[in-house]
Amino acid sequence: MRAAEHALMATVPDGTLMQRAAAGLAVAVADLLGGVYGRRVLLLVGPGDNGGDALYAGALLARRGAAVEAVLLAERAHEAGLAELRARGGRVVAIAGAHRPDVVVDGIVGIGGRPGLRPDAAAAVAAFPGVPVVAVDVSSGVGVDDGTLDGPHVLADLTVTFGTHKGCHLIDPAASVAGSVVLVDIGLDLPGAGVTALQAEDVGALLPRPGRFAQKYTRGVVGVRAGSEHYPGAAVLATSGAAAGLAGMVRYLGPAGAAVQARHPGTVLAPGRVQAWVVGPGGGDDVADELAAALADGVPVVVDAAALPHAVPGHPLQVLTPHAGELAALLGTERERVEAEQLAHAREAATRFGCVVLLKGRHSLTAHPDGRVRVTTSGLPWLAVAGAGDVLSGVIGSLLAAGLDPFDATSVGSWIHGAAAVLAGGGGPVTPEAVADAVGRVVSGLPE
Incomplete structure (x- = not known):
């Protein structure tokens, strides 16, 4: 007791x-x-x-x-x-x-x-x-x-x-x-x-909302460095999450600009200032350079997929978003150990890299270096589909750009992503595109 x-x-x-x-x-x-x-x-x-x-x-x-x-x-x-x-x-x-x-x-x-x-x-x-x-x-x-x-x-x-x-x-x-x-x-x-789970009321209270005189720059600009010749779709999906309406503007830098703009014509295909970066989904041979360039901007960076092996220990502006296999590689252990001891490994990664770590899974864990952990319970098994993580990275990036700190942005983004999957599929199968499209409806239903 x-x-x-x-x-x-x-x-x-x-x-x-x-x-x-x-x-x-x-x-x-x-x-x-x-x-x-x-x-x-x-x-x-x-x-x-x-x-x-x-x-x-x-x-x-x-x-x-x-x-x-x-x-x-x-x-x-x-x-x-x-x-x-x-x-x-x-x-x-x-x-x-x-x-x-x-x-x-x-x-x-x-x-x-x-x-x-x-x-x-x-x-x-x-x-x-x-x-x-x-x-x-x-x-x-x-x-x-x-x-x-x-x-x-x-x-x-x-x-x-x-x-x-x-x-x-x-x-x-x-x-x-x-x-x-x-x-x-x-x-x-x-x-x-030390371990908590956000509820809809918590998410509604944390969510950054535009004021009466907001404009696109005050709402935050999120940059996306993603995609490659072989994986242009990852760039489209990461941008879809970033462009779901939680930030004021999206910049995209990468080889899939035509595909990105076809899906999201409001995306800016030019360099410029951002308040957060998303790096890694579908990344190619230059992903290490892309990550280094993003970190050099001195703004928070969501490090996902191909960029994860190049994460920099001790860099607090990173948000790492690995699944169990990727986290095992980062920590030099076996995937089975990570899956069996998820809390311990999420906390170890947050401590070792000195930043917020999201261990993605059925119940994703957002771990802070100080030991706090938030568990996401809003999703469903149908969300385990290729491309869903790319959308999630974009959603988290947009919340960082809008002003949330990395721990809140990651846990809130994970919750919204899971709730959007439930809404998009009605409890059944979902596609990552549909998840991104449902983000706005989830947010509109949250209490203020």
């Missing part, structure tokens, strides 16, 4: 927080089942407070007519919760004697648990394949704070968490085993967190 929870418990009657958590858990289980009377509920109960939450929730469900059985996976269990369950007709059974349930409630370990489950707990979890699982607070066996998986763990269909989301609900790979996450407010007064 965290310090803030201890502090709050001193100000409320003993057991109040657990009762609130149990009530929220029972409601979520009932909703999942579509009713309670006559349903079978199996509780997997560990020795801690999560086990107590499960026992009290089981008692509430038994009171409403469910047949509730509990398997105790430790020598001790929450005594008051166990007594309440028995008083309401619940039974304690061995896993071998349990009836096949309609739902399994995972109350094995909580936020104090380590990755992996003991063999007896793993066997209990695996005893009823195909039965939906509801995790109490977190899926047992995952890395709670860092989102890692190491050994057997619960694969939940639904997680009911209390007070705030934990790292394992946001950061992959653990986030991928949480199922749908329901947050129950039990009145905790929690401190600030």
Whole structure:
């Protein structure tokens, strides 16, 4: 239990927080089942407070007519919760004697648990394949704070968490085993967190908006150095993100000027002052020189794709936007390690290069050198399509040009990019062009 929870418990009657958590858990289980009377509920109960939450929730469900059985996976269990369950007709059974349930409630370990489950707990979890699982607070066996998986763990269909989301609900790979996450407010007064996830209200508050007397230069000019003979489309897509309306003007320097201007006739194909650069999408043999020229301007630079191997350690004006394979190459490690320990590697890269790093993935991580991390949860798997990252680079570049600092520009841009994909595809397949075209509609729907 965290310090803030201890502090709050001193100000409320003993057991109040657990009762609130149990009530929220029972409601979520009932909703999942579509009713309670006559349903079978199996509780997997560990020795801690999560086990107590499960026992009290089981008692509430038994009171409403469910047949509730509990398997105790430790020598001790929450005594008051166990007594309440028995008083309401619940039974304690061995896993071998349990009836096949309609739902399994995972109350094995909580936020104090380590990755992996003991063999007896793993066997209990695996005893009823195909039965939906509801995790109490977190899926047992995952890395709670860092989102890692190491050994057997619960694969939940639904997680009911209390007070705030934990790292394992946001950061992959653990986030991928949480199922749908329901947050129950039990009145905790929690401190600030090192890992956060922007919501629409946050994005709306951070978004730079033009004033009454704005003009194209005051709104920011974003420059794009992208594309090559073999990859002219990357230049078009990066420019599409940059030209989505978040900045006042776009300059393009590169070999794909005709294609860029055919798609975006307002793009300026001439050198001049910019407030931010985007370098690397589809870049050719001269990409190192293009990056050096952009950095020499002394403005923020989004470093993507072909430019990433030429990133300059210790240059704070860079924003690096690698996927897992590219980040592995930057750090001299294996892609599998990056994918297994995403938070640690994103933070390591931000520290080593002294700049903001966006590790792109299902839940992208924006890492600041000071250790702060924002997780993007607004996208969908259909966004994994060639060219989507080029659009994202342009969107981030435009927000930098409009005045956001690198951490805000990157995390806000990633959120908008994900939301635009959902809007463009209606939850289905998307193209990068459609994502860029949907940016304006996402922004227009944000609260101010």
